[in-house]
Amino acid sequence: MSADASPNAQAPQPSLLAQNHFLLRRLHSLSGIVPIGVFLIFHLFTNFQMLVGNFQHEVEFIHNMPALIYIEILGLWLPIGFHAVLGIAYTLGSNPNSIQYPYMDNWRYTLQRVTGILAFLFIFVHGAKLRWGFTFGGYLDTPFYLHGPHGEPLATASTAIALQHAFPWVLVGYVVGVYACVYHWANGLWTAAISWGLTLSVAAQRRWGVFCVGLGLALAVFSAGAIYKAATYPVADQQREMIRLMEAGRTLPAAPHDKVLELPLPAEEAHEAAP
Amino acid sequence: MTAPANTKNIRFKIKRQDGPGKASYWQTFDVPYKPNLNVISCLQYIAEHPVTVAGEKSTPVVWDCNCLEEVCGACTMVINGKVRQSCSALLDELLKETPGGMVTLEPMTKFPVVRDLWVDRSRMFNALKTIQAWVPIDGTHDLGEGPKESAENQDVRYSLSRCMTCGCCLEACPQFLLGNQFIGAQAISQARYFNLHGTGKVLADQRLDAMMGPGGITDCGNAQNCVKVCPKEIPLTESIAAIGRQATVHAVKRFFNGPPRK
Known part of the structure; x- marks a missing residue:
């Protein structure tokens, strides 16, 4: 074995990325756990209230949070963008070999990269559609309305219409996307404990693994409950018609429900106003 | 010189490379079976009889080794798709993994090849x-x-x-x-x-x-x-x-x- 030839070569100044390599990697790990992972828990728990609890009330609470746009930008879009850009760059620098070395941990590794990319695509489409109003050339005409024109609750009905869409791939894409997020977060929480040096021994890693599997299963159950409810919810004809009319008549693509919220009507009046 | 016809042969498919940066190619060799062979002793047989299965005269396959008792690490290579030491890779065990009787040898892929199965x-x-x-x-x-x-x-x-x-x-x-x-x-x-x-x-x-x-x-x-x-x-x-x-x-x-x- 020959020794390396150039120990005395003048090393060039390392790039800013190289100088902050450790910090970037640890921020990548941290951004996946807090805020993205914690948000995922709250989001899926909120969704679960479609089946048990008051989904409408929860969504109204979230939409009425103060400084929501800053929470979204600083707590969600920037961390997700940062985590995704670095994650994709790291994935491109790897060479998964689960076929050659088919250990369970190695499949877990490969699946982490696959679900990361799926989760990123899903989160982009999900946010672009429901928050920014993209329709992807009309293929994803599934608007989310919190209220009807006179304050009628529509949160569950909008979700149900989306998941009962004529194209089954909306439901399939949603299920794959949500479960990719759940896996990526639960497995990421497990590996982060090794990377940060929390779980030192194999036994500790196994114990933490039990916790992460439990958390992942809990989130999977929350999502399954919400998906079941939305897929089987009997959407009333008038709710469907209301959403169709609001969709046809709206002028601004972004967040139409915010404008509706400005003029809420009492519940009995809202019932009379419904066609 | 080929193996005597009446003995059972073990077929070796070996990934070869004539030097750093050269293109790799595969060659197959037959080695007569004996109990308690390891991959190194088969490579020694091939070095002595560098004739492919097709009867083509070839060169001895080059590999790196030293201790022959799994403590030096020099003879590490990819055997039947898995990385391990060739000195402790026993043919009786390998043949259980591959009932067809073919053993595949490749150099490690994460290090530059010096020649054949020998990497830097x-x-x-x-x-x-x-x-x-x-x-x-x-x-x-x-x-x-x-x-x-x-x-x-x-x-x-x-x-x-x-x-x-x-x-x-x-x-x-x-x-x-x-x-x-x-x-x-x-x-x-x-x-x-x-x-x-x-x-x-x-x-x-x-x-x-x-x-x-x-x-x-x-x-x-x-x-x-x-x-x-x-x-x-x-x-x-x-x-x-x-x-x-x-x-x-x-x-x-x-x-x-x-x-x-x-």
Whole structure:
């Protein structure tokens, strides 16, 4: 074995990325756990209230949070963008070999990269559609309305219409996307404990693994409950018609429900106003 | 000269390469079966009878080896798709894995090929230099006795000391590639080994600094293949976690204390 030839070569100044390599990697790990992972828990728990609890009330609470746009930008879009850009760059620098070395941990590794990319695509489409109003050339005409024109609750009905869409791939894409997020977060929480040096021994890693599997299963159950409810919810004809009319008549693509919220009507009046 | 016709033959499919950067190609050889063969003794037979199955006269297949008892790591290669030492790869075991009787030999893919099955493993030795994998006791003055070693510490350090720099952990690692700069489980585990040493730990901060740059500890993807293919059963994933913790603490200290005074 020959020794390396150039120990005395003048090393060039390392790039800013190289100088902050450790910090970037640890921020990548941290951004996946807090805020993205914690948000995922709250989001899926909120969704679960479609089946048990008051989904409408929860969504109204979230939409009425103060400084929501800053929470979204600083707590969600920037961390997700940062985590995704670095994650994709790291994935491109790897060479998964689960076929050659088919250990369970190695499949877990490969699946982490696959679900990361799926989760990123899903989160982009999900946010672009429901928050920014993209329709992807009309293929994803599934608007989310919190209220009807006179304050009628529509949160569950909008979700149900989306998941009962004529194209089954909306439901399939949603299920794959949500479960990719759940896996990526639960497995990421497990590996982060090794990377940060929390779980030192194999036994500790196994114990933490039990916790992460439990958390992942809990989130999977929350999502399954919400998906079941939305897929089987009997959407009333008038709710469907209301959403169709609001969709046809709206002028601004972004967040139409915010404008509706400005003029809420009492519940009995809202019932009379419904066609 | 080919094998006698009345004996059972074992067929070897070998990936060959005539030199660094040259194109690789496959050749197949037959070796007559005997009990208790290992891959090295078959390669020795092929060196003596370098004639392919097609009857074509070839050259002896080149490989690297030294101790022949799985303690030096030199004869590591990819055997039937899995990285391991060829000296401890027994044909009676291999033939159970492959009922067809074909054994495939390839050089490791994460190191540059010198010739045929012989690879250049310098990258691992350079990694040991990067992390200063030694105890700094050079000097003309009397350093006195070394520090006492606890039985628990000794236990851990013994398991880490078994590393023979064979490269199995790196060959099986999906993050360690021929073209990248990841330092890999072998050097990470050695950094832990020397940071645990009573005298060796004086270089701990410098080892961690080296371990925190590009290609360092953070480039581990936790696939955990390393620990499964390690022939010396070194707790490599525990070493990765230990260095991860040391790096976390080191980074926090650096953040609040600033860089070391020169």
